[in-house]
Amino acid sequence: MSIDKNTVKHISKLARISLDKKKVDDLSKDLTSIIRFIENLNKLNTDKVNPLTSIIDASLKSRSDEVKDGKIREQILKNSPENNGKFFVVPKVIE
Amino acid sequence: MSNISEFSLTKIVDGIKKKDFSSEEVTKSFIEKSKNSKALNSYITECFDYALKSAKNFDKKKDTKGLLSGVPLAVKDLFCTKNVKTTAGSKILYNFVPTYESTVTKNLWSQGAFLLGKLNCDEFAMGSSNETSFFGKVLNPYGKELVPGGSSGGSASALAAGLTPATIGTDTGGSIRQPASFTGTVGLKPTYGRCSRWGIVAFASSLDQAGPMTKNVEDSALLLQAMSGYDPKDSTSIDTKVDDYTSKLTEKVKGLKIGIPKEYRVENMPKEIDEIWKKGIDYLKDAGAIIKNISLPHTKYALPAYYIVAPAEASSNLARYDGVKYGHRAKGKNLIEMYENTRSEGFGDEVKRRILIGTYVLSSGYYDAYYLKAQKVRQLIKNDFDKSFADVDSILTPSTPSSAFKTGAKTDDPVSMYLNDIFTVPVNLSGLPAISIPAGYDKNNLPLGLQLIGKAFDEQTILNLSLAIEKRANFKKNFKVWWR
Numbered sequence: 001m002s003i004d005k006n007t008v009k010h011i012s013k014l015a016r017i018s019l020d021k022k023k024v025d026d027l028s029k030d031l032t033s034i035i036r037f038i039e040n041l042n043k044l045n046t047d048k049v050n051p052l053t054s055i056i057d058a059s060l061k062s063r064s065d066e067v068k069d070g071k072i073r074e075q076i077l078k079n080s081p082e083n084n085g086k087f088f089v090v091p092k093v094i095e
Numbered sequence: 096m097s098n099i100s101e102f103s104l105t106k107i108v109d110g111i112k113k114k115d116f117s118s119e120e121v122t123k124s125f126i127e128k129s130k131n132s133k134a135l136n137s138y139i140t141e142c143f144d145y146a147l148k149s150a151k152n153f154d155k156k157k158d159t160k161g162l163l164s165g166v167p168l169a170v171k172d173l174f175c176t177k178n179v180k181t182t183a184g185s186k187i188l189y190n191f192v193p194t195y196e197s198t199v200t201k202n203l204w205s206q207g208a209f210l211l212g213k214l215n216c217d218e219f220a221m222g223s224s225n226e227t228s229f230f231g232k233v234l235n236p237y238g239k240e241l242v243p244g245g246s247s248g249g250s251a252s253a254l255a256a257g258l259t260p261a262t263i264g265t266d267t268g269g270s271i272r273q274p275a276s277f278t279g280t281v282g283l284k285p286t287y288g289r290c291s292r293w294g295i296v297a298f299a300s301s302l303d304q305a306g307p308m309t310k311n312v313e314d315s316a317l318l319l320q321a322m323s324g325y326d327p328k329d330s331t332s333i334d335t336k337v338d339d340y341t342s343k344l345t346e347k348v349k350g351l352k353i354g355i356p357k358e359y360r361v362e363n364m365p366k367e368i369d370e371i372w373k374k375g376i377d378y379l380k381d382a383g384a385i386i387k388n389i390s391l392p393h394t395k396y397a398l399p400a401y402y403i404v405a406p407a408e409a410s411s412n413l414a415r416y417d418g419v420k421y422g423h424r425a426k427g428k429n430l431i432e433m434y435e436n437t438r439s440e441g442f443g444d445e446v447k448r449r450i451l452i453g454t455y456v457l458s459s460g461y462y463d464a465y466y467l468k469a470q471k472v473r474q475l476i477k478n479d480f481d482k483s484f485a486d487v488d489s490i491l492t493p494s495t496p497s498s499a500f501k502t503g504a505k506t507d508d509p510v511s512m513y514l515n516d517i518f519t520v521p522v523n524l525s526g527l528p529a530i531s532i533p534a535g536y537d538k539n540n541l542p543l544g545l546q547l548i549g550k551a552f553d554e555q556t557i558l559n560l561s562l563a564i565e566k567r568a569n570f571k572k573n574f575k576v577w578w579r
Contacts, residue, residue, distance in 0.1 A: 003455065015410060015454040016417070017447060018435035027451060030509055034452055037510045040399045041468055044475075051470035052477060055301065055526030056288050056551065058333050075194040079421035088419050091430050 001039065003031040099124040104166065104261040104314040111165040114157075118165030121260075122150035125167055125211060129258040134239075134578035137253040139172045139230050140180050140213040149209035161207025162321045169259040171250045172213035173220055174200045174305070175294040179210065183296040184218040184228035184246075187441030188422045197294025198326045199263065199305045206321045211259055215249030218443045219413065220270055220298045222246050223515040226506055227445040234502070235278060237541055237574045241499040244274030244515075250308050251278040255572065261309045261318050265295060267302045268401055269495075269519025272531035275308055276494035276544030279533040279572050281315045281561070282308045286552045287526035288333035291326030299408035300331075302401075302523040312532065312561045316340035319554060338555050346563040349383030351556065354487035358394035359518060361496060367537040368493045375491055375534055375545040375564060382563040387487055391479040396472050397521040402513060403456050403469035404524070409446075410453025416441060448509060477525040484550050489560055492518050494531040494544035518546060528554045532561045533570040540573060 008027050012019050019027065073086070082089040099107065099121050110116050126143045146167045153165045175181045175193035182188045200210070217227040225233040225248025233248040235241040236256045243252040247264030251274035254262050264271040266284035275282025283306045290305045297303065307318035320341060325334040355376060360369065376386055418424035418437030425440045427433030442450065456465035483490065496517055505512040522529040528551070531544040545564060549557040 007455070008451070011451050011454045011458060014458060015450050016431070016434040016438055017442065017450065018432075018439040023447075027448065030448055031452060031455070033508075033510050034402060034448070034513075035455070037513070038399045038402050038456075038465070041396055041403075041472055044393070044396055044472060046468060046471040046475070049471040049474055051467055052474040053470075055477065055524075056286070056331070056333060058288070060330050061327075061334065063327065072194075076420075078194055079191055081418060081422075081424035090419055091427060091433050093430050 001035055003028055003035055100128045100257040102260070103310050105317055107166055107260050108163060108317070112159045118150040118153040119147070121165065122146050122167045122211070125259060129212070131579040132256055132258055135234050135236065135252050135256055136231050137215055137233050137249040137256070137258060138169070138212045139182055139184070139215050139249070142179060142210050142212050146209055146211045153207070158207070161205070162317060163203060164207030166208045166260055167211035168203060168208045169212040169214050169253055169262055170200060170210065171216050171247050171262065171264045173216055173265050173296045174263070175296070176200055176210060176213065179213065181213065181296070182230070183220070184216045184230060185441065185443070185446070186229040186423055187416045189229065191421050195294060198291035198328060199295065199322045202322050202324065214253055214262060217246035217248065218446050219296065219409070220246035220265055220267055221409070221445050221449055223269070223273055223512050224502070224505065225249060225274070226502060227443055229443060232502060234578070235499050236578070237278065237499060239577055240501050242277070242502050244277035244499065246270040247274050247308065251275055251280055251282070254278070254280050254308055254310065261307065261314050263305055263318070263322060264308050265303055265305050266523065267298050267405060268523050269516040271306045271308060272519050272529060272544070272546060273495050273515060275531040276533070276542065277499040279542030279570065280308060280310060281312055281530065281532050282306065283315050283319060283530040283554070284522065284528060285319060285323065285554055286528045288331055289323050289528070289552065289554070291324070291329040291332045293326055293328040297412040299405040300412060301408060302405060312558060312565050313341070313344060315530065316344045316558050335552055340555055340558055343555055344562060345559055346382065346566055348379070348560050348563045351384045351489065351560065352487040353379050353384050353386050353560070354389035354483050354490040355386060356389050356391045356394065356490060356492060358391050359492040361517065364496050365537070368496060368543065371535050371543045371545065372491070372493050374568070378564045378567040379491065379560065381567060384560070389483045389487060389490070391483060391521070393472065393475045393479050394521055397476050397524055398513060398517055400469040400472040400476070401520045401524060402452070403465050404473065406449040406453035407457050407466050408453070410450045410457065413446070413450055445509070473524045476521055480525045480527060488550070488556055490548040492546045492548070494518060494546040498537045498539065498541035498543055522548055527551055528557060530557050530561050532564055534564060534568045535570065536573070
């Protein structure tokens with residue numbers, strides 16, 4: 001399978017990464033070579049194999065449902081490019 | 096004492112304890128060397144003032160209860176460090192200052208160590224040559240045209256050059272072991288779940304694991320012990336006993352069974368890699384281990400499966416970089432355009448490639464063909480190991496299919512770069528522990544490493560076998576200092 005330019009544009013839209021024309025061309029070539037490499041897996045029949053779900057045989061631990069932290073709004077906002085002291089600020093969404 | 100920076104971590108810990116030298120003397124020695132070694136570009140952030148202050152404070156109290164009392168340590172810039180910039184080698188996090196500390200670094204500090212600096216790495220740990228960092232490529236002490244390997248390339252380079260007594264890296268597909276092999280150092284990837292992933296910038300969550308990078312095997316045991324342990328904040332960290340690796344460390348490996356997998360003898364592998372592998376077999380035989388030929392038939396499918404699983408998880412993990420919560424933000428006419436421009440400007444080429452591959456294999460209609468298929472193959476690879484480990488205690492392979500290569504040699508062809516990790520990736524897919532130890536040199540005087548793979552949570556056995564090899568290989572670093 002090759003990844004043509006339209007597919008690159010489609011997935012870059014899904015991934016929210018804008019690309020100029022040259023990047024689309026380069027990525028079409030790179031991603032095609034990577035996908036061809038990946039498709040070596042098709043040589044292997046896996047019809048009767050169950051997919052791996054966990055690499056370590058351990059079940060998740062449960063814990064009591066209690067609040068142990070919180071009230072750290074200042075810390076959470078500290079690294080934001082723009083905030084108003086209470087919330088993150090983003091470009092206007094609703095007209 | 097001017098040569099402290101050449102000492103092993105263990106020797107430094109002991110020396111401080113016995114008052115042969117002070118923490119300040121140790122710290123000054125590493126700071127001085129680091130300042131004179133900028134050409135290697137191994138640091139992203141220097142914390143020299145903080146380190147010196149910490150050393151002086153330590154010397155006043157001399158509390159030597161911790162495993163790493165009074166020791167300055169530089170760490171890979173993928174570990175979040177409270178109030179110290181953490182970039183993951185990316186423009187998108189160029190100004191990110193965490194308000195919290197990763198569990199693994201917290202463990203080191205609670206054992207008496209303190210931060211010396213943050214070390215360069217491939218962007219988001221994606222790369223095998225440390226050429227994808229936004230902060231520039233790192234060079235290998237073994238030659239100014241050579242890569243140090245990746246993604247923990249800054250860690251490996253700084254360690255080999257004596258800029259830090261030891262360091263920690265992360266390994267998703269070989270990012271500790273391959274750079275260790277390229278720089279003649281010891282790198283260990285613990286069992287998945289041995290160390291907490293909390294506070295480590297995530298790449299591929301089912302594969303990522305932090306581990307020690309050290310000058311020798313003894314140091315590896317010590318640092319592993321200091322950083323390991325269950326953490327309620329990482330639900331995949333395992334609540335199982337952490338061995339006292341140091342006191343149990345022994346080169347007595349008589350009777351242990353070592354598997355030699357025929358599938359690791361790959362096409363076009365340099366003769367020298369095969370020879371170092373044979374030497375490793377001889378060393379272990381000499382130590383009384385029993386060598387057994389084994390087969391891991393699905394080995395060749397590991398790398399293609401990895402390049403589905405890792406990008407898929409990465410595309411999901413890296414969705415958080417949106418210019419809203421932290422890091423770089425670009426301008427845009429509306430919210431969507433702001434997202435798209437931020438991510439376009441903030442991520443480098445390799446990261447974009449992987450996000451897009453991951454997005455593609457997870458996109459509607461392709462899930463079964465790619466991701467599900469890869470998870471089935473992953474099961475087969477794990478089964479191969481499970482079967483072998485019913486019969487052997489450890490598996491010996493080369494660490495890498497070549498020695499360190501030249502900068503720029505593989506940057507135009509992503510797949511040729513990926514092939515570097517052919518021997519290291521199967522271990523991550525199966526969650527097993529593995530170590531790379533320097534075992535000799537090729538004809539160009541570049542270090543070559545051997546890899547020992549262990550059973551889950553049996554880091555002790557591979558450390559012991561490594562010690563047996565280390566004693567026999569008698570590896571000594573032999574680069575000439577060209578960078579100062």
